[in-house]
Structures are given as C-alpha cells and as structure tokens.
Amino acid sequence: MALIRDLAAQFVEMVLVLVLAPGLVGLVRKTKARLTRRHGASVLQPYRDLSRLLRKEVVLAENASWLFRVAPYLIFAATWVAAALVPTFATGLLFGWSADLIAIIALLGSARFFLALAGMDVGTSFGGMGSSREVMIASLAEPAMLMTVFTLALIAGSTQLSTIAAFMNSPAVGLSVSLGLALFALIIVAIAENARIPVDNPSTHLELTMVHEAMVLEYSGRHLALIELSSALKLVLYVSLIACIFAPWGLAGAQAGAAVLLIGVSAYLAKLTAAGVLLAVFETTIAKMRVFRVPQFVGAALMLGLLGTLLRFVSGSF
Amino acid sequence: MSLIVLLACVAALLMTSVLGITAARTRVGTPIVYGACLAACTIALVAALAQLLSNAAVPTLVLPLALPWLGAHFRIDALSAFFLVVVDLGGGGASLYALGHGTHEEAPHRVLPFYPAFLAGMNLVVVADDAFTFLLCWEFMSLTSWALVMAHHRDADNRRAGYIYMVMAGFGTFALMLAFGLLAGPSGGYAFEVMRAGQHGPLIAALVLTLALLGAGSKAGLVPLHVWLPLAHPAAPSHVSALMSGAMTKVAVYAFLRIVLDLLGAPSWWSSMAVLALAGITTVMGVLYALMQHDLKRLLAYHTVENIGIVFIGVGLALGFKANAMPLAAALALTAALFHVFNHSLFKSLLFFGAGSVQNATGERDMEHLGGLIHRMPYAAFAFLVGCAAISALPPLNGFVSEWLTFQAILLSPAVAQWGLKMLIPGVGALLALSAALAAACFVKAYGVTFLGRPRTPVAAQAIETDRFSLTAMFILAALCLLAGILPGFFIDALAPVSEALIGARMPVQATDPWLGIVPIAASRSSYDGLLVFVFIGLAGLITATAIHRLASHALRRSPAWDCGTPDPSPLTQYSAASFAQPIRRVYGTLAFDAREQVEMPPPGDPRPAVLRVSLRDLLWDWLYAPAEGAVRVTADRLNQFQFLTIRKYLSLVFGLLIVLLLVLAIWL
C-alpha cells in the first residue's frame, strides 16, 4: 500500500514538473514583455508552440546521423529523470535516494554532452560554435555547482537532496556565511546553465551572441519540441532545487497527509511564480555580456563555491 | 595453485615471444602469436579472479633464479590479484583486438616478438615479491614496451619518443632502486616480507615516499614526470598503446601502493599532502594538455595522465585517512582509487582501440583530417561513443561511479586533524570537479570532430568499417563499462579484500543492497543506484518515444543544412579541433601554456586569406627538462676538450695527480 502511495507520489511529481515547465517559461516571457511595456504572448504560448512543433514535419540536414535523431530523446530522458529526483512539494521521494545531488548534476551533464554532440553532428559552423561555447561555460559552471554541493553536503552532512532539504527545513540550520556564498554561486550557475541573460539570450538568433540556440539550430519538428521541453524542464529543476534548499518552507515530509501535501503543492507553485517573476525582472534590468566575459562571471561562482567549501572545511562554524 | 597457473601463463607468453621472432615473417605469425596471447591472458585472468574472489590462502613461491642467495620470490595477495585482473583483462582485450588490427601492421617482425614479452613483464611485476625480481621485471616491462614504441622507427618523432621514454624509464627505475635500497638497509634484506617487518624512521619514510613518487610516478605519468607518456603511447601500435595506457600505468600505481601502503608501514599525514598536491595538478594539467591536442591518440594519452591524477587523489586521501586513523574513510578512498584503476583500464583500452580502428580505416591520427566517420564506420563509432561517455564520467556508466566515490571520500575529509590537509583537500576537490567538466568538453571535441560532421579529407570519406575481431573486443569492453556502471556494488565488494589487506578495513557490503545500489557510508549520507538511474532513463526515453510516436507527425524531410543563405561547399568551414578548443584555450591556455594568438587580417579588397597563428608553450618542459638537457650538453662540451690534449698535457695530469696524492699523504699522515 505504502509502496503504491509512494509510487503515485513519485509519478505525480514527474508529471507535475513536466506539466509546469512550459508554464514557467511562458510566465517569464510574459512578465518580461509586461516589464518592457509590451503586451506579450499569453502564458500558455509555450504549450501551443510545443503542440505545433509536434505536428510539424522534421526537416533533417542531409548528413545528420543517427546520433542527431537519438540525441533529443536521450537529452529529454536525462533531464526529466534529473528533474524527477528533485523534491518539489514533498521530500520523501521513493527513488530520491537512487541518485544524490552529484548524480543529478552528472545527469544534466550527460544531457549537455549529447546536446553538444548533436550540435556538431550536422557539420555547420553554427553547431560547432554553439557546442564549443557551451562546453566552455559548462567547464566552469559544473565545478561551481559541485562546490556548492560540497558546501551543502558539509552543512547537512549528506549529499542526499531529501536529507539536505529536511535539514534545511529543521531549526538546526542557522544563518551561515558559506550558505550565502553557496546560494549566490548556485544562482549564477542556474543562470548560466539555463542560458539566460546575461550569459546567453534565449530569444535571439544572432550568431555572435547565441550559445544554446546555435546548437539546436538544425533541430525542427518533434525533435525541437523535445529539446525545448527539456530546457524548460531544466529551468524548473533549478528553480525547485534552489527552492527546496534555500526556501524549504511548506515542503511536505516523508509520510505527510493529504492536507500537508496540498500545502506543499501550493507553496511550490508560489515559489515557482516568484522565481519566474524575479528572473524576468533580473533579465530585463541587465544586458547580455560578451562571450569572453562569461568565464569571469561563472568563474566568480566557482570561486565563491570554493570559498564556501573551504570555510566549512576549516571550521564547521561559518 | 593460482600462482603456478599464472607463472605457467607467463612462461607460455615468453615462449610465444620467442616463437614470434621466427613466425613474424610468415602470414600465420600474427594470428598464432595473438591467439596464444589471448589464451594465456584469459587463463591468467581466470586464475587471478579465482584468487581475488575466493579469499584463499596467499600463495607464495621461490624459484632459484635472480639473486643467488635470495632467489626469485613470487606471491599473489589481494592487491596483486586485483592488478593481475586489470593487466590480463587489458591484455586479453588487446590481444583479441590485435587479431584483427595486427593484420594491418606493416612491420610485424618488430611487434610480434616483443608484445608477448611485454605482457609477461607486466604480469611478473605484479606478482614479484622481492625487490630485485620486482625491478628486474619492471625494467623488462619498460624495455619491451620501448621496443614496441620503436616498432615504427623510421619516423623521427617515434625515435625521439622512444629515447625520452627510455631515459625517463631509467630515471624511474633508479629512483625505485634507491627506495628499495633504503627499505632493505645496508645488509640488503631485499625480500618484501623483510622490508614489511623492518621499522623505518621518519626521514627514511620521507625519502622512500619521495623516491616512490618519482619512480612510480614517472611510469604512471604524474605531472611533471609525464613528458614521455604522450610521446610514447601514441608512437606504439594501437593495441600496444591501449596496453601501455590501460595496463602499464596501472602497474605503476601498483608499485606505488605496494611500496607506500604495504612495505613502508603506517603513513604520515604530510605524505598524503605531497601525493594530493601532485595528483590535483596532474588531473587538471593532463586534461588541459589533452584539450590542446589534435592528434587523437596523443589526446587519449594525455587523458591517461588526467585519470592517473584521479587515481592518485584517491590514493592520497587513503593515505591521509589512514594517518588520521579513519579506517572506513581510508577504505572508501582506496576503493574509489582502485575502482577507477579498473574503469580507466576498460574505457581507455576501448578508446585506443577505436583510435586504432580509425587509423586503420583512414591512415590518419590527426583529427583535423577526419570527420563524419559515424556514417562510414557506425559500429566502431558507437563503441567509441560509449567509451567517451564513460571517460567523461556520465551516469550510468562506470567512470561516474568511481569519481562519485572519490567525491564522497573528499566529503569525509573535514574530520582530518591537520590544517594542511583541511586547506588542501577542498582545492583538490575543486580541481577534480574542474577536470571532470573539462574531460567532458574534451571528448565532445574528440568525438565531434572525428566521427561527426562532414569528412574533411577524401580518406575520411572513403573510410571503411573495422574488422570483426576489433569490433568484438571493443563491444566487450563497452559492455563491461556499462556493467560496472550499473552494478558497481559487486565490483566494490570484490575490492574489499584489497582494502582489508592494505587498510585493515573495508567498505560496507554492497551486494545486499535491496535495489543493488551502493552506499559508501550510510544511506542517510549518500547513495547511488546506477541500475535504477539506467532503468529510469531507459523508461523515460521509451515513454517519450512511444508518446511522440503516437502523438507527433512522422513526416520527415532531408534537406541541406541551414547556411544563412551563404552556401559553404567546403567541409573545411566546419568547426575544427583547434577552433573548438579556442574558447577554453583563451580561458585557461594563457595561464597553463602561455598561449598566444596573432591574427593577420588583410585589408578589405586584399585577396590574401586571413591567418590565425596559435603558439603554445609546454612550460613544464621549458622549465624543467630543457635546462637539464642544456646542462648535460654544456658539461659534455666542456669536458670534451680533454679528448684533444697533447701527450705532454696528459702527462702533466698524471704528474699533478701523483703530487696531490703524495701531498695528501705527507700532510695527513
């Protein structure tokens, strides 16, 4: 019985993130539009786009290989699994223990790996450029992410996300410098990984500036739909990650009742909305930076993460 | 029993190499020799596995060879057994691969006699149980591999590679010789059990550790002793490169573990400082060097350097924990290191096999001349992709598991007492994380430029799929990579006896875990389940695929790629290896290689092409090796004058010496 219940919870979770992802993207776009005095498309526009993409035919470059066609499914699967392992509204996920935070990062890494390969498959200079910039940014973002993970793990004494979240929810956690550093680093990484301004601009196709869009330039139809969906999923993943670690309020416990779960869901929705709005505000207030300024930006995150870890190492008190 | 079997296999290998001298010129030579090697390695592998899994009594044997009053001691304990598995797995794979690959060899008479001897040497090093036998086999291993490196000796670069390799090998051997000399003491107790029994003071311990780092490190390729490795490994035939990277470097790791963790007794914390610092630098420098390469095999060789760094991080942590009396943590770190040794031997062999197949198919090692091979040789491409994913530490493959374990070990280290370690270990962790990300970048480049995109040269366009033997070998290794990734528990349990022997503790039993996951310390702390992750990804992929299949349109149209309206006929407009690495070069290169780029942009209307020049300097070479080389040259020149003196001057030398000695006598006596 309990198993079935947990399975259900897990399933709901997986579906939930999947359903919410385009919505969040839509929300961000809408807010940005409003902030720039535009009317903007509806929040539901991303859903429409997806369904249209699914109905469109796929235009495949002549020398695209099987890898190019398999990649979207792999990317989507990896991202989805990763997203499913992050507690959204309840901690005690059935399979939460099957992969800890490090593994989640690695899953995202595999997704990126195949995306970059796909970008190089067709053999246009665009794809290559996108891939090379993507991996360059990732080569700094991933270690930064791991450093924040270290900090959290040292604070919570675990790399298990559920455990960390539970710990953060508990009164045991006080304010600490390294937590702040970790949060800061995590946000920077999130921005970089999700190709948001100032690192990358998701809504441009100007080759000089684009990174993510350049890789997926050759994709179309259902493949593109999967790619778009997985990048949306990634955004949700990061938001819920930050939420469950740094704003674990209202997170339902392991064996919580229906009421608590309901609270959890609503809290989660609130967090998502807030995050979306904040992101939109942030993106409208600053400008995209040159590609070769990005390393310094993300490198700062790495340094912050390292500093946080170091502080934890040198003495548990910070 | 297992020892007898093993030595029999070694003898068989040696005989095979004698046979190889005669059989080399005949057509049947290649299959006979490699077949024999395959058989011998398989038997040895089985024996070693039996010894490792059934923790039977440790077999020892003394043959009346080598040092007359000592004899040649042989012994297979858990550590030896594990490394035997690594060596013979690699050897078997390489032999199987060579059954196909070797037929393309243009100079078989320079490979067949030495290849089996090389295998024999590696096996013997691991089972040798006294200093002399150990070094004898060690240097024999170097010598045979040197001969294999010199197989294609008409190429001047290969000769240079062989030369540098030989000098570095000699350096390493002498370092180990000195280390053993210290351990044995003036009375010359060269048997390992005598050394184990002996008590060694702190100074001795420090010296031995340094010498072991120099000796084993130079063979394993620790920065800055790595210089020979990226030269020598690519120079050899590909199956030998695979062995050198996959197995021989591991033998060096074995030597280090044997000396430092077994013979030297209790380690001191600063020893782990030294190891960790070197290892961290090695890890990042290795992968950065790799990123700058466009020779496929050299890139792989540099990655060997990186992975050796990862292994040594584990070893260093184990030393630190052991010194701090944290047996569980030490066991975890050591297991992580050993598991990575195993994994690396798998995927590095696989990758070198792939590179060899590419070389056979196109005659090219330079990635800038390749591309689009995934169309021409799909199977090899697939296997190579698995290898790339594994070495880039992507779940659910094996590379990730061992790095994950290393991270877990690092996360246990705040408990150590010494501030030095407290400060160092996070840095090393950061370096490890950095190198993991960079490795992924590097293999995106390697795979993308070699196998994806459009062929850059006709040879790449005319490439043909490699032969069955090679493919079999590659797919076996790929399967093992996946297996070790999704069922790591069993492998970790198999490593328990080793950590039992060296640390005196072991990781918790993993095989009993309900979902076959792994739990290094406690479930609440951290856990990972490769199997589930694999299943999830599979399911998710499947669900998506079916869903798409149901909902979406199946319409599909082939059309030229989007070119912004400016059609580019030439595949040379693709991103090349150099251009792919450019952003990373600009980020890290200036620091690590003092990289310089000049662009010559002709003025508008000038038909000349724009030129971009990139200059990289190997700073380590310039700072360490060039000066030494120069010193030798200058000294040689100075002393050379003594060849051209007149007889009278020579006489005055004699006279002077005589007077000096008489004066000494007159004054002091």
Next chain:
Amino acid sequence: MPNLAFDMAHLLAGSLVLVSFMLLYQDRLSSLLNVYALHALVLALSVAWQANLQNAPHLYVTATLALGFKAIIIPVALRQIIERLGIHREIETVVGIGPTMLAGMALVGLSMVVMLRVTAAAAPIARQDLAFALAVVLLGLLMMVTRRNAVGQVVGFMSLENGLILAATGARGMPLVVEISVTFSILIAFIVIGIFLFRIRERFDTVDISALDQARGEQR
C-alpha cells in the same frame, strides 16, 4: 765498516739527485746529453757500490748495463738523431728554468718528507736511497712535463727510470732487479727508435710517418 758504507751510498744517491737538478738546469741539447751520461755514470757507481755492499754479484750486470747502454750508447744515438733530423739545439721549456728549479726543490722536499717519515722501520740505507730515488723519479717526471723537445722528454724519462733502478738496487736482496733493468733498457730503446722512425722533431704528439713508407719499401 757499515758507517763508511752508509756514507758512500748516501753520497752516491745524493749526487744522483744533484745531477737530476743539473739536468733540469740545462738549456742546450748537447750539454743535456752530456749531463745525462753523467747521470747514468753516477747510477752505475751507486749500483756497483750496492752490489758489493749487499755482496750481490748479479747487481754488477745492472751496473755495467747502466754504464755501457745508458752512459754511452743512448747519448751517442740521440746525438745522431739530433744531427740527422736537424733538431735545433735549444730546449724549449714550458715554464722558465727558474720556476722549474724551485718546483724541483719542492719535489725533493716532498719526497724527503714522505719517505723519511715513512720508512722508520726499514734499513737506514734503504731509507736514504728510497728518499733520493723518489726525488729522482719526481724530478724526471717534472722534466718530462716541462720540456717541449722530444729528446728532452726522453732524457727526463730515462732519468726517472734511473731513479727506479736506484730504488730497486737499494732494496736489500730484491729479486728480478736485473730483469727489470733489462726490460727498461729495451723500453728506452723502443722510445729512441720510435723517435727516430717517426721523425719526432718537436713534441711527442705529432708523428710524421712519411719515413715509414720508405722504411717498409712499399707505397700504399
């Protein structure tokens, strides 16, 4: 009467050292050869004295050898060579005569210090003779390394060898002395012949073999 015997031996050995100094002092080849003849003569006397002292008749052979071969034949032969090869008469020295003499003094001092302190246990005659012999040997070597002419160097070597004979005869009842002196005479003969054959005018270093082909009577 051992005392007289001792003084006599001492005198002869000492005068050998003296003559070695005279050798160092010479700057003309002809006079050098004369002095060398004297050197050999003194050696012959000393050996003869030792012979009757140790009543070892076989030493007389050595004495006569020294007299006949070294004091007469060799100087004559060298004179011949000088005239044949037209070697000019001055001796070029590496360092001036003066410094050479000083160095010689130092060497004698050194040999005294080494030997006299050393041979406390040995017989007094042997002790003295050894000291002087060492001095002669060192002076001979000094001469070899400070002279540029082949002849000068040969003379140096020969005086060195005289010192050896002195030492050998000084050692009481040492066997094989005669054989040794014979061997050495042969050696010296070789050197002299070599100088002649190879037309070595200036130094030992350059060999001029144009003569040999005629000597072999066949052209290659």
Next chain:
Amino acid sequence: MSHFVVPPALVLLIPLAAAALLALLPDYRLTARLNVAATLLTFLAAVSLLLEPHPTPGSYLLVDDLNVVFIALNTFVGFTTSVFSASYVGHELETGRLTPAYLRFYHAMYQLLMCAMNVALMANNIGLMWVAIETATLTTVLMVGIYRTHEALEAAWKYFILGSVGIALALFGTILVYVAAQPVIGEGLEAMAWTRLMTEASRFDPALLNVAFIFLLLGYGTKVGLAPLHAWLPDAHAEGPTPISAVLSGLLLNVALYAVLRFKMLMATNAAAIAPGPLMVTMGLATLLFAAFMLYRRRDIKRLFAYSSVEHMGIITFAFGMGGPLANFAGLLQMTLHSLTKSGIFFAVGHAAQAKNTQRIDDIGGLTETHPWLGWGLVAGVVAIAGLPPLGIFMSEFLLVSSTFARAPLLAILLVLGLLVALGALFLRLNGLAFGEPRGASHPVKASSAPLFAHLALVLGAGLYLPPQLVTWFQHVSRLLG
C-alpha cells in the same frame, strides 16, 4: 721448491708455443685456424683448472678463488675473440688494410698477449706480475699501431708513452712493497710472493704501504683507464684492429684491475695503513661521471664504446672502494659481465664497421633494417652495457646502487646520476646506429655472429641464474676484499 701442476703450465705454455709457431707460419688461413685452436686449448686447460682443486701455490704461480675465475674468463674471451678475429682479418686482407706479413706478426702477438695476461693473472709474485702486465702492454702497443695509418701510429705512440710512465710508477710501488715486506719476511722471492705478503702484511710498515699503494694505484690505474689517466684508452681502442679493442676492453683492463684488487686486499689486511676505499671511491666516481659525459660527443663508434669501458671501470673501482659483501660481489660480477658484454659489443661493432666500411657514427644507421641479426645484437649489447635487465649487469648495478644508498646516500646519488647520463648517451647513439632510415654503404657481413651471441647468451644467463659455484667463489673473494 715450486710445486708445479699440469693445467697451469698448459695455460701458460700453449699460448707461448703457439706464439712461436705462428710467428713462423706464412699462410694466414692456417695461422688464423691455429690461433683459434690454440686459444681453444688454452681455454680447455683453464676449464680443467676450474674443475680440479686449486694446486698448492708455488713461489711464482698461484691459483686461487680470485684468479681462477678470471683465468677462465680470460681464456674464454680470448677464444671467442680469436674466432671473431679469424673472420675479421680475412676481410681486412681483402680490403688490403693488412698484409700477410703483418698478419703473421699479429697472430704471434695475439698469443703472446694471451700468455702475458695469463701469467699476470696467475703470478704469485708482484715482480712477475709487473713484468707480465708490461709485456702485455707492449704487445698491445704493437698491435694498435699495426694499421700504420697516421692515427693508428699516433694512438700507439700515445699509448706507449703514457703506458711507460704508468709502468715506471707501478714498478716504484712494487719496489716499495718489497721494501716494506723485506724486514718482516726477509730477503728474496718470498718477500714478493702474494701468499706470504697476504699472511704477513699486518706487520708491514703501514706508512710505506701507503706510499706504495698510491704509486700502484696510479701505475696500474693508468692501465685500468681511470680518469685522468685514461687518455691512451679511447684512441688505442678506436685505431687498432677490432679484435684487439675487444681484448683490450674485455681483458687487459680487467687484468690491470685485478692487480689493483690484489694490492687492495694487501692494504685491507694491514689495519694501520690508510683505507684504500675512499681513494678508489673518489677515482671511480670521477671516472664514471667523466666518461658518462664524454660519451655524448663521440663521433667514432669504437671510441664511443671505449669510453663506455672507462665508465664501467669507474663503476667497478667505485664498487671495490665501497667494499662490504654486497658491493664487492657487485664489483666482481660487473668485472666478469662487463668483459663478456663489451667484447661482444666490439664484435658487433667490428662487423658493423666492415659492413658499412666506416667507423663514423653518422655514416652508420638503421642496422636493424639492413643487417637484422647484427643490428639487434648491437641493441642487445647496448641494453646490456647500459645495465638493463634481464641481462646480467643489471644485477651488479642493482646491488651496488641499493647497497650504497643505504650506506652513503650522497655517493649513491652521484653514482645514479652518472649511470643515468651514460644510459642517455648510449641510447641516443643507439637510436641513430640501429634504427631510422638505413644510411651509408651497406655490404653483407660474411663473418659469423656466433661469438657475439654466445657472449650475449652468457650475459643473459648470468642475469637470470648464477651457478652456485661461481657465487661461492665470489662471496669468498668479497670477504677477502673486506
């Protein structure tokens, strides 16, 4: 009074008789064969010497654990070299570098040299030993000059002059030893007999022994080729016929070193005398380092390996200087194996020089391509001489380095430095000689490479398994050496 047995006599008399015979016979084919036969017989006599118990030493001759091994080695290498020489001189005659007349002389001298060396090894009398070594030197001088080229004669002359001075110094040392012995033992032969000296040395005047040892070390050290007394050695090796180079490196150096060893043993028995160790260690190290660096600038292949001989003599002297059971064992082993290996290398070099008809390293290349057996033989030889396993010299160097480091780390560091530098130089040259595109003229090698591979096989065998008998001899001697 000299109790005399057959085999020792044979070892000395066969070569002597052969020398006389060969001096008379005109036909070179016959003489070459006779040469081989004589050396073979001598070798067999020496082997019988090995097998039977040591005869009681006479007042002139002596056979004991120390020299019996070297006599066997000496005669064996003499034999193999004569086999090599037989094929070598044939080629020299064809190319007209030698004439039958000279060849007659050559063979006679060869036997005389063998005889002299055997006497030196077997002598129980320091005077006799001196005479023998000098005779050996003179014969080799004559053979080095045999080509009558300008270089050859210069080399011979240099060898002759420096050798003569060495002779003089050695003799002075010998006299001093006698003077030291005479008061204790009494006048006459007894005071020069090793057997007596060894027993009585403890009561000799130590200070006199000290001076004596200095002269002996310099005198015989000149023959050994210790820097800076080595000057004659490279040229003599390079310019003489290759068999003579092989004999010089393989045997004559050993004989001179054997003399030094004997005197070291003498010193060791006298407690009051200076310990010869430090002196020998210093000279050994200096020689090793010097020769190691000299290897780099060599253009002539034979000179290259001559310097490697100098290097090894340095190592061996160092080993005996260090003393102690391990180091002495290492020294003895290295003496034996070096003479086998180095003569083997010179066989290979001789063939190579004839095949390419040059000795310039730059003109010899890719031997493994053009002459596989010869090329790989050379590779094996260099590998052996560089001290790499599984060939024997590795064992001695292992023992030396490891035991030294435990006792005197700094010295061991210098030692290793020298070895490493030498290894680098040797392989640098090997790269050019044996590998790469074939260079220069290339004639087929008619001569048999059997001697070469015989030596290599022996060295390989020694690296893996040492016969117990040999080990006990060496261990006994190492104890004597202190």
